[in-house]
Amino acid sequence: MRRAFFRLFAEEAADIAAGRYRVPADLRTPPDLRALLAQARRYYEEAGTISRRAHRRGGAVETRKIAPAGLPSYYVQNFHFQSDGWLSDPSAEIYDTQVESLFTGAADTMRRRGLPLLLDEIDRVAGEEGRAPVLVDIGCGTGRLLADCLVNRPHVDAFGLDLSTAYLRVARNHVGRDRAAFIQAPAEQLPFADHSVDILFSVYLFHELPAKVRERVAAEFSRVLKPGGYYLHIDSVQYGDTAMDIMLEGFPRAVHEPYYDAYCRQDLDALFASGGFARVEGDERIAFLTKVTPYRRCEA
Ligand SMILES: C[S@@+](CC[C@H](N)C(=O)[O-])C[C@H]1O[C@@H](n2cnc3c(N)ncnc32)[C@H](O)[C@@H]1O
Known part of the structure; x- marks a missing residue:
């Protein structure tokens, strides 16, 4: 565990040193x-x-x-x-x-293991199509990764979506009200037209959903994403991903995570394949206790 924890920060430091993203704001400025x-x-x-x-x-x-x-x-x-x-x-x-x-100080860094992938995809759409990509953070909560994303790429048509008005209020303050629009809506009934979104991502959302709702959300992702669109899935590691399975067993009972155990057994590729998504091989990554899995929606 200790090795995985320190590897996480070493990987982030390497990405920052390589100029893949800026030093995050709360590492640049001393705390109040x-x-x-x-x-x-x-x-x-x-x-x-x-x-x-x-x-x-x-x-x-x-x-x-x-x-x-x-x-x-x-x-x-x-x-x-x-x-x-x-x-x-x-x-x-x-x-x-x-x-x-x-997560003993690792949460934002775990989320940011997905950041270079999102930035690359934003650059790809902007470069190929000459316009600001439409990007949506589903279940954005307080908007941590969305904020990091928009600090690095402000010219994006960005949305944060969540069911909680209270969390959306915090997200709006953290991300900046001019940088993104914030919408209160369920992930299983997205207020976006068919094939209207370039990039979707979610962080720590799916393990909070019952199995049937996960299926409905995956179907919505398929409906709203453009053909060839990109979805970045960021959530807990699952059984078999690391040598830390024993932690996954005790966690849901100790902290009331009613859908977590089933999530940790979910075949993600099968879940998203039903909506026409294929995993982007080679770009997956384990970041301490988090797994980052990119998918691309089929062109049809
Ligand atoms: C564990 S938090 C993750 C928040 C944030 N993405 C993060 O990185 O910390 C789960 C979030 O998903 C939201 N949520 C749960 N079920 C949802 C649903 N069906 N539709 C939209 N948001 C939902 C919750 O309100 C909460 O803000």
Whole structure:
């Protein structure tokens, strides 16, 4: 594990040294210590609440009391036992700290192992077609990878899509409201016309979805992507990908990830093949506990 962790940062350093992307903003500028301490306090308060909820019956579903109408029932849960699930400002404001803590500071770097692939694809479409590519981050959450992408390639017709208005608010601030449009909609019913998108990506979305919904989302990706379009799938490693399978076994029970175990057993190539996608051989990569898998939609 330790080797995989350090390899991740060595790979990012090599990509930056080779000029494949800019040094990320939060590595360039010193942190605001006061803000950091305030965030740490919120994090520890919430960690106590999560721990109590994890040991209580019904701790996973109390979000139902605050959920607005119209959201899918699988979505309305306290995922990770976090307060309010995806549905409140405090949840959205603490999320990045929680994820970085869970992955001991590796989360953004794991996401960015997909960044050179996205930038290459943006350059390819822009170069071949002489226009700004349409790029959509599905289940963008707080928009971490979308922001890194647009810092490096601002001339993109970019969208962040998520079901949570609270997370979209944080994403809008982090990414910049002028850089992308943000849309509240379900991944399984995308508000884009057939064959209208050049590039799609999702980060840590599919493991949060029931199996049937994963199939519907894959079908939507196929519908909205142009023939020959590109989809970059970034999510947890799966069984057999690393020597760390034992971690995948305990994780879903400990942190209330109801669909994670089934996701870790999902044949991704088969899931996306049904929508006419083929994996881009040779570009896949394992980034510590994350797997980056690129797909291209068939031309027909
Ligand atoms: C684990 S978070 C990942 C967020 C972000 N992509 C990241 O890199 O951290 C999952 C996100 O997917 C969103 N989400 C879950 N189910 C969704 C659905 N059916 N349609 C759209 N967004 C969904 C959640 O609101 C949440 O923001």
